[in-house]
Amino acid sequence: MPKGEQIVCGVEEYFQERGPTVTFSNLHYCVQETRFCRKIGVEKYILKDVSGIMRPGMNAIMGATGSGKTSLLDLIAGRKDPAGLRQGNVLVDGKTVTSDLRLSSAYVVQDDILMGTLTVRENLLFSANLRLNPKHHSSTDKHSKVDAIIQDLGLTDCANTKPRYSIFRQFDHLTLMHKGEVVYAGAADHALEYFTDLGYQIEAFNNPADFFMDVTNGEAKSALESVTADECKNQLATKYRQSQLCQKVLEELDHVYRSIGEGVKGQEEAANYATSFLYQMRVVCGRTVLNTLRNPQTSYAQLALNIFFAILVGLIYYQMPLTLPEALQNRSGAFFFLIINMVFGNLSAVELFINERAIFIHENSSGYYRTSVYFLSKIFADLIPNRIIPISVFSAIAYYMMGLKPAFEAFLCFALNMSLVSLAGVGLAFLVSASVSSFAMANILIALPFVFMMVFGGYLVNLNAMLNWLSWLKWISIFRYGLNAAFINEFQGQWFYSNTTIIPGEVFLKMQDIDYSVWGYWQNQVALLGIIVVCMFLAYVQLRRINRWK
Numbered sequence: 001m002p003k004g005e006q007i008v009c010g011v012e013e014y015f016q017e018r019g020p021t022v023t024f025s026n027l028h029y030c031v032q033e034t035r036f037c038r039k040i041g042v043e044k045y046i047l048k049d050v051s052g053i054m055r056p057g058m059n060a061i062m063g064a065t066g067s068g069k070t071s072l073l074d075l076i077a078g079r080k081d082p083a084g085l086r087q088g089n090v091l092v093d094g095k096t097v098t099s100d101l102r103l104s105s106a107y108v109v110q111d112d113i114l115m116g117t118l119t120v121r122e123n124l125l126f127s128a129n130l131r132l133n134p135k136h137h138s139s140t141d142k143h144s145k146v147d148a149i150i151q152d153l154g155l156t157d158c159a160n161t162k163p164r165y166s167i168f169r170q171f172d173h174l175t176l177m178h179k180g181e182v183v184y185a186g187a188a189d190h191a192l193e194y195f196t197d198l199g200y201q202i203e204a205f206n207n208p209a210d211f212f213m214d215v216t217n218g219e220a221k222s223a224l225e226s227v228t229a230d231e232c233k234n235q236l237a238t239k240y241r242q243s244q245l246c247q248k249v250l251e252e253l254d255h256v257y258r259s260i261g262e263g264v265k266g267q268e269e270a271a272n273y274a275t276s277f278l279y280q281m282r283v284v285c286g287r288t289v290l291n292t293l294r295n296p297q298t299s300y301a302q303l304a305l306n307i308f309f310a311i312l313v314g315l316i317y318y319q320m321p322l323t324l325p326e327a328l329q330n331r332s333g334a335f336f337f338l339i340i341n342m343v344f345g346n347l348s349a350v351e352l353f354i355n356e357r358a359i360f361i362h363e364n365s366s367g368y369y370r371t372s373v374y375f376l377s378k379i380f381a382d383l384i385p386n387r388i389i390p391i392s393v394f395s396a397i398a399y400y401m402m403g404l405k406p407a408f409e410a411f412l413c414f415a416l417n418m419s420l421v422s423l424a425g426v427g428l429a430f431l432v433s434a435s436v437s438s439f440a441m442a443n444i445l446i447a448l449p450f451v452f453m454m455v456f457g458g459y460l461v462n463l464n465a466m467l468n469w470l471s472w473l474k475w476i477s478i479f480r481y482g483l484n485a486a487f488i489n490e491f492q493g494q495w496f497y498s499n500t501t502i503i504p505g506e507v508f509l510k511m512q513d514i515d516y517s518v519w520g521y522w523q524n525q526v527a528l529l530g531i532i533v534v535c536m537f538l539a540y541v542q543l544r545r546i547n548r549w550k
């Protein structure tokens, strides 16, 4: 991590040369219970008066589960909602954390939030490409940095091994936590002496790391106290605060804060990115394409599904005659089937933003890329292989097998209509996908509007005869616009025969109250386009609104 250019006089000498020093002082962080998406109930302090100094080297934080380790790290890394911070602040080398610093540092969380289809090298290179400014770092430079990191970490062999004593010995500094409070912070090799002075005795052959956990868990009792082990453990934070160790840390912090004055208390600057929009687009789209190529099942399944349904509908309605009454009945049935297939066949789009939600939140809040870049790359990577190509294949097979109007323009209009219907369904699915975090919720939310739209599509219910207060639903029905356009495209300009008469297709359109003028046709396509644009825009807004705080 580079040192800042303007280190305030007096603080400069304080911080060591070989890396940054993190100081945090008087941190009080609280959360509120959330029920039914509303924050209610009393505030619960999960960090209480936490202060410390972490210098370059191996700094370890230990404590029982729920003691506040992750919360402290999240707060230092700027991942916790600032609204919960009641008091205190975090400085790196005596300065507030800026986006520059965020870009040149890394926070590796306990959950696995890497792209599974990419190798370790590719994941690291992706991060390097977006977080290192290409003006200052050449491609070779980035590759050698990635090689160096892989070499340095070399963690593959010990990924599944337990916190051993040999690991503990590598710690320079140890922070022990209990119920959101610090119970020890100081040199790791001094910790044993500290707790022995408090009257705790380590058993023979016991590992110090396990011993410290026993102390904080209340499984070890101090020989100096006449109280229970549980009471001993609850007094640990008070004892630490009264210790010389803590007084020394507070004095050092006081020195740092007095040296830098009030100026540093300014809050975070707006997020900055190391790379331009277009550069980010190139890198993120590149990864998305690679991911699609390495995980092509969804695209293959979507194509296979479309070919299967195209052949099925083609066989059911094979070469429909122009003779009545079957000409009318079969065409109505076929179009209804087609539109349903176009809308429901794209339900898989709801997984788009749910699948990678954790990766997106992590990368976006680390300053890798803009939300718009991620949104556009996902949209293109999904729309082209999973929607546009399968729909074009579907339209060509179904149209010619069914023997619809032979004019080529009519086929093009049909294919356009099918694509718009499908994309409108996909747009709604994207909106739901960007709004919720679970598939179960997404399935419920997407099924409801689809069913309503189908009912108010004009085929299952006569729209003129239904209740007035429900009739507005027809204006947002993807089914109605799609069906109307399909009917106009097929019936206009065609003649249908019965035993005795020849009837122009326009008569049927009039009977169904469908406006078959030029605008009458195109208004359906414009409305579908409108639904697509509105849904996509709202999906983007929802993506921006995702809560990035932990």
Ligand SMILES: Nc1ncnc2c1ncn2[C@@H]1O[C@H](COP(=O)(O)OP(=O)(O)OP(=O)(O)O)[C@@H](O)[C@H]1O
Binding pocket: 031, 032, 046, 063, 064, 065, 066, 067, 068, 069, 070, 071, 072, 550
């Ligand atoms: N956003 C939040 N909302 C409500 N409670 C929270 C939130 N974040 C943390 N907590 C609570 O704060 C306490 C400390 O949690 P934290 O995850 O920091 O502990 P931890 O020591 O890292 O635990 P573990 O070892 O299991 O990861 C827990 O009781 C946890 O439930």
